[in-house]
Amino acid sequence: MPRLSILSEVQRRMLEFFPCMEADGVPWTPLAKPLSESTVAIVTTAGLHLRDDRPFNRDHPGGESTYRVLPGDADVADIVQSHFSIGFDRTAIYRDINITYPIDRLQELAERGVIGSVATNNYSFMGALRDCTVVAEQTGPEVAQLLKDEGVDLVLLTPT
Amino acid sequence: MSVLARVFESAGLTTVAVALVREHAERVRPPRVLWVPFYFGYALGKPDDPDFQHQVIAAMLATLEAEAGPVLADYPEEAGPIGMPQASEVAEASNGNSSAAKPLDAAGEVTALRGYYERWQEQRGRTAVGITGIPQRRFRGIIRFLEAYAESDDADMDERPADVSVPQFARYCADDLKAFCYEARMAQRPGDNEMDIHRWFWGETAVGALIDSITQRLNATGDAKLQATAYGLSR
Numbered sequence: 001m002p003r004l005s006i007l008s009e010v011q012r013r014m015l016e017f018f019p020c021m022e023a024d025g026v027p028w029t030p031l032a033k034p035l036s037e038s039t040v041a042i043v044t045t046a047g048l049h050l051r052d053d054r055p056f057n058r059d060h061p062g063g064e065s066t067y068r069v070l071p072g073d074a075d076v077a078d079i080v081q082s083h084f085s086i087g088f089d090r091t092a093i094y095r096d097i098n099i100t101y102p103i104d105r106l107q108e109l110a111e112r113g114v115i116g117s118v119a120t121n122n123y124s125f126m127g128a129l130r131d132c133t134v135v136a137e138q139t140g141p142e143v144a145q146l147l148k149d150e151g152v153d154l155v156l157l158t159p160t
Numbered sequence: 161m162s163v164l165a166r167v168f169e170s171a172g173l174t175t176v177a178v179a180l181v182r183e184h185a186e187r188v189r190p191p192r193v194l195w196v197p198f199y200f201g202y203a204l205g206k207p208d209d210p211d212f213q214h215q216v217i218a219a220m221l222a223t224l225e226a227e228a229g230p231v232l233a234d235y236p237e238e239a240g241p242i243g244m245p246q247a248s249e250v251a252e253a254s255n256g257n258s259s260a261a262k263p264l265d266a267a268g269e270v271t272a273l274r275g276y277y278e279r280w281q282e283q284r285g286r287t288a289v290g291i292t293g294i295p296q297r298r299f300r301g302i303i304r305f306l307e308a309y310a311e312s313d314d315a316d317m318d319e320r321p322a323d324v325s326v327p328q329f330a331r332y333c334a335d336d337l338k339a340f341c342y343e344a345r346m347a348q349r350p351g352d353n354e355m356d357i358h359r360w361f362w363g364e365t366a367v368g369a370l371i372d373s374i375t376q377r378l379n380a381t382g383d384a385k386l387q388a389t390a391y392g393l394s395r
Contacts, residue, residue, distance in 0.1 A: 007243070012202035015181055026189050026230045027169040035221065041166070045161040046203075051290045055332060059325045077286035082332065086392055088200030089244045091354040094288045094342050096207035105204075105213050114221075125164065132163045140164050155168050156220060157177035157190075158203050159161045 008144040031154060033116075038153035040109075041119035042070075043143065044128030046093070046100040046160035047083030050074060055082035056126050065134035067143055076103065081160075085128045086159055100160045119152045127159055165190035165280045176220045178203050182232075192223035196235040205239040212239065241354050247362040247394035251372050254363035265365040267303045270337075273344035275380055278349035288339040291332040294319050302333045303370070310373045327378075327389040334393045335370050341367050362394070 007015070047056050049068035057063045062095060070079060076097045081090075092099040103122065109115045123143050125135060147155060162185055165175040179185035180203065192245045198205050204213040206214060223231045264272060267392060277296065281287045289296055303315065308315035309330050320329040323336040338361070345357050352360070362368045371394050378390035 080290045140167035
């Protein structure tokens with residue numbers, strides 16, 4: 001993001017006082033094998049989903065803490081965004097989904113041998129949550145287990 | 161996003177993240193994070209610029225070299241817009257300008273933009289339109305629904321799924337219409353930048369004015385939930 005100092009007063013104050021889930025220690029898992037042999041997944045908080053999947057829905061209690069599966073071989077033409085926030089410029093993702101979901105870039109890295117392979121599935125959450133409890137305790141660990149079951153070594157996390 | 165990095169890393173996965181708000185990354189402390197000096201919506205810096213996006217990804221991957229964390233690296237190069245105009249400000253400025261061309265009705269406008277929208281889709285092979293599931297050739301129905309919703313809470317649409325409230329559905333409709341109009345405009349005037357398109361949409365189009373009128377009605381209700389919907393429609 002641009003430095004907070006150049007934003008409007010309202011946006012700057014909202015971000016300064018945003019209720020982050022603060023922590024002291026840092027979990028640490030070094031990459032177990034060379035990057036060129038690693039399976040890499042994208043997990044984005046851009047509120048993306050397949051065109052035929054359910055859009056993110058605030059009507060449901062906890063609806064914003066759910067996630068959607070983005071198969072690694074899905075055509076990007078089949079992926080849309082139902083993010084709640086309008087505090088971001090959507091023209092970028094209208095032009096190029098890789099701006100927040102760099103699946104084409106990842107496939108190019110696999111072709112060049114920089115990474116081993118692109119994961120079978122990638123995942124999408126809703127971003128800008130004011131309460132991350134359910135994501136931290138339930139849906140996040142669920143997706144971690146799915147990623148591990150699918151042989152993922154490294155996760156690239158991207159916001160919108 | 162930084163919370164997920166911690167959850168995944170705790171579960172035994174290696175993570176590298178992009179952060180747009182450096183101050184939040186400092187507080188949440190994900191294991192490895194690259195702060196990028198780009199505006200919201202531009203996590204990898206520049207749309208349609210694979211080389212630049214690869215540079216950002218390479219900077220993310222470079223954080224893997226650290227033997228201990230947290231690692232908070234800064235991306236050195238700025239790119240893209242530094243902000244976005246507020247819809248309400250653009251609309252207000254436009255209303256004060258009596259010489260500004262007044263648009264067609266919203267339904268006519270959608271019909272007039274259709275050719276450009278279809279050109280965009282053909283050129284790009286993808287579209288951001290599709291949250292409502294209603295094909296764009298039937299967007300005049302969405303317009304009729306939103307025009308009614310701008311007047312009253314009683315408005316509804318047969319296509320609304322049972323588990324989606326009317327305000328949430330109105331938001332999906334507004335998102336689909338915005339994507340339709342923006343994509344049409346990008347095909348019509350490829351040289352326009354983001355700021356030009358925001359100003360056009362909120363200042364000159366009947367669809368922008370319609371969405372803004374819903375925002376104003378919902379805001380006037382005093383109902384916090386409806387006001388939250390209003391905030392999501394335009395701000």
